[in-house]
Amino acid sequence: MTTTPVRVRFCPSPTGNPHVGLVRTALFNWAFARHHGGTYVFRIEDTDLARSTEESYQALLEVMRWLGLDWDEGPEVGGPHGPYRQSERMDVYREIAAKLLDAGHAYHCYCSQGELAARREAARGAGRPSGYDGRCRTLTAQEVAAYQAEGRSPILRFRMPDAPITFTDLVRGELTFTPENVPDYGIVRANGDPLYTLVNPVDDALMEITHVLRGEDLLSSTPRQIALYRAMAEVGVVRDHVPHFGHLPYVLGEGTKKLSKRDPESSLNLYRERGFLPAGLLNYLALLGWSIAEDRDIFTLEEMVAAFDIAAVNANPARFDLKKCEAVNAVHIREHLSAEDFVAACEPWLRAPHAPWKPEAFDPAAFAALAPLAQTRVTVLSDIADNVDFLFLDEPVHDEKSWSKAMKPGAAEVLAAIRAALTELDAWTAERLKEAVQAAGEAHGLKLGKAQAPLRVAVTGRTVGLPLFESLEVLGRPRTLERVDAALGRLAEAAGTSA
Known part of the structure; x- marks a missing residue:
């Protein structure tokens, strides 16, 4: 694959509670780094200041600690490529965006959202790709002046090369994306804030990430990022640096739907x-x-x-x-x-x-x-x-379904015989308890399983649970007999009521 020391990254956004798909990505990156003796970089992508919260950031750190997915560089650890929160790297992104603009790899785009939507709809109606159509690629000075006179604030859009981009995905093999399917894309908002499409590959390049392992949903962004890596190398931001990519499969929930953050x-x-x-x-x-x-x-x-x-x-x-x-x-x-x-x-x-x-x-x-x-x-x-819980509650739980199942006609007689046998035991051990219950059951024509059912419910409240006789040994004679007596009283009361 490469002789370069492996460097991978896990870069979540602190915009909500962590989900299992995110953890699967963290795990695969961590295992890959540890397998190759490489470096695991934990990076926080918090440029979306409107949605990012300190609570979510702390939750991410706590989850990683709980899972035991330790990181070699990142928050609380530091490292040679910090800071590791994107909100603390804004000057880096602005500087690189300016270099891309000066070198012609990016341009100002003045198209409004309404104009973009109308042109996308027209392209779809004509059966053409509906991505950005390059309208602002070659604006004249007069056109720029006219837009500025209208008070329009431009975004910065990256200029994609007019040639196919091919790469070998570590999971999916060789993939090719043609220019008409990978249009120019925004990298800086009109207010000057950098977008994920810029900051993610910039950080990967500056942090010398060698392998990008991420979800399949980000596959379509890979040719755009490869083009950006190459452009950054051309303007001298980094050495010639394009990492290996591997896109992990979707995780599905019910039916054929991708597991969503909203799924419980x-x-x-x-x-x-x-x-x-x-x-x-x-x-x-x-x-x-x-x-x-x-x-x-x-x-x-x-x-x-x-x-x-x-x-x-x-x-x-x-x-x-x-x-x-x-x-x-x-x-x-x-x-x-x-x-x-x-x-x-x-x-x-x-x-x-x-x-x-x-x-x-x-x-x-x-x-x-x-x-x-x-x-x-x-x-x-x-x-x-x-x-x-039967060990520590004053009374066993009341589960009517379990009671009805175990306390069938004849249960009172069996339970009374069991109580008499337990009272006479010389040693309160699991072995002696089993012998006593078995003998009492056989006297009523019952095998052990049937005989112990009312005893279990009387003592624990449930028809299923831990091995009964070991449980009774720990519970002790006084509390066991007290609960049997309470059950016999309830059965007698029910019998009197029905009579």
């Missing part, structure tokens, strides 16, 4: 709030266009870095599947966290505002005793409260 499942905050592990989420996002092997979906970031090859990225759109994302995360929770790390990772969901119990009711030792069992069952960390 695209918001990164959703995954963080639900308790996805960064490693699990990143593992799944890597699968949206790349795989470590045909028969393997689960891998660590270290394994991804070792294997990552941009040429192996699939150009076809990738569909975001929330269920699969959850399944991948569940494997990481089960297999890639030690018991101690799992306990620590659950900690935010074991206290307010996530936990439904009183803070003083939480018993770390009781939780630690059942944590290994919970670890095999949760999909995301926020599942943990529903798995262990």
Whole structure:
């Protein structure tokens, strides 16, 4: 590909909450840089001052830290090509725009929005390309004076070469764009503010970016940027510098629609709030266009870095599947966290505002005793409260559906027999509890699964949960019997009412 040291960049705009498509781009750039021993540049594109916010900027930094996608140059780290916020580089862009204008690579365009719209509509009606038609390319001094007399303020428009532009995309192979499909384009607004179309390639050139890996939606801007790189080299802004480009596949949501920022499942905050592990989420996002092997979906970031090859990225759109994302995360929770790390990772969901119990009711030792069992069952960390709430609530949760399912006719007799058996136990261990419940069930012609159902609901409030007998061992004899008594009382009251 090249012997030049790899330099890639991740350059989001701080204009809203981070989304999963953005993170997939960040991940692929990070893995590419780490695989090649290169430099990962984190750059903030905040020239859109009307939409950029400090809150979004801080959110981007926090997300990158949470994900563990460390950067070598950028905010809070610095580097030889700073500053790394475009809002702090305006003088650089203005200077380069002036050089392009002086050299004839750019020109002033006085066309109004209404005129542009009318000419685009006419071109479409005639079956011609509807991009800018070059009206202001060769204005005379008299025409310029007439526009200025009208009070028009021009934008600065880049002059595209009248020849095809061909490049080899690292994902899609060789691509050619003809002049009629890549018209001249604006690079500076009428008020003097530079546009993304200028600042993005200027920064890539000045920061010596060697590989640009970005979304497929930016593919059409690549020939324009290649022409701009060449023009900057001609005016001596940079050495001859055109990076390699690779355009990552779309991420689709429902149906065939591209996953939008407005789609709920695209918001990164959703995954963080639900308790996805960064490693699990990143593992799944890597699968949206790349795989470590045909028969393997689960891998660590270290394994991804070792294997990552941009040429192996699939150009076809990738569909975001929330269920699969959850399944991948569940494997990481089960297999890639030690018991101690799992306990620590659950900690935010074991206290307010996530936990439904009183803070003083939480018993770390009781939780630690059942944590290994919970670890095999949760999909995301926020599942943990529903798995262990019976330990810390004064009463089990009331779930009418679970109660109706378990407390069928005859349940009171079985539960009373189980209570008597539990009362007589000489040792309150999971093994002895199981034996007692099994014996009580068999006396009523029930197998263990049927016999333990009303006991589980009486004690935990739910028909499903952690292994019952280990749970009862940790809950303890007094609280277990107290809850069984409460359930028997409720059943007796219901029987009396129905009678």
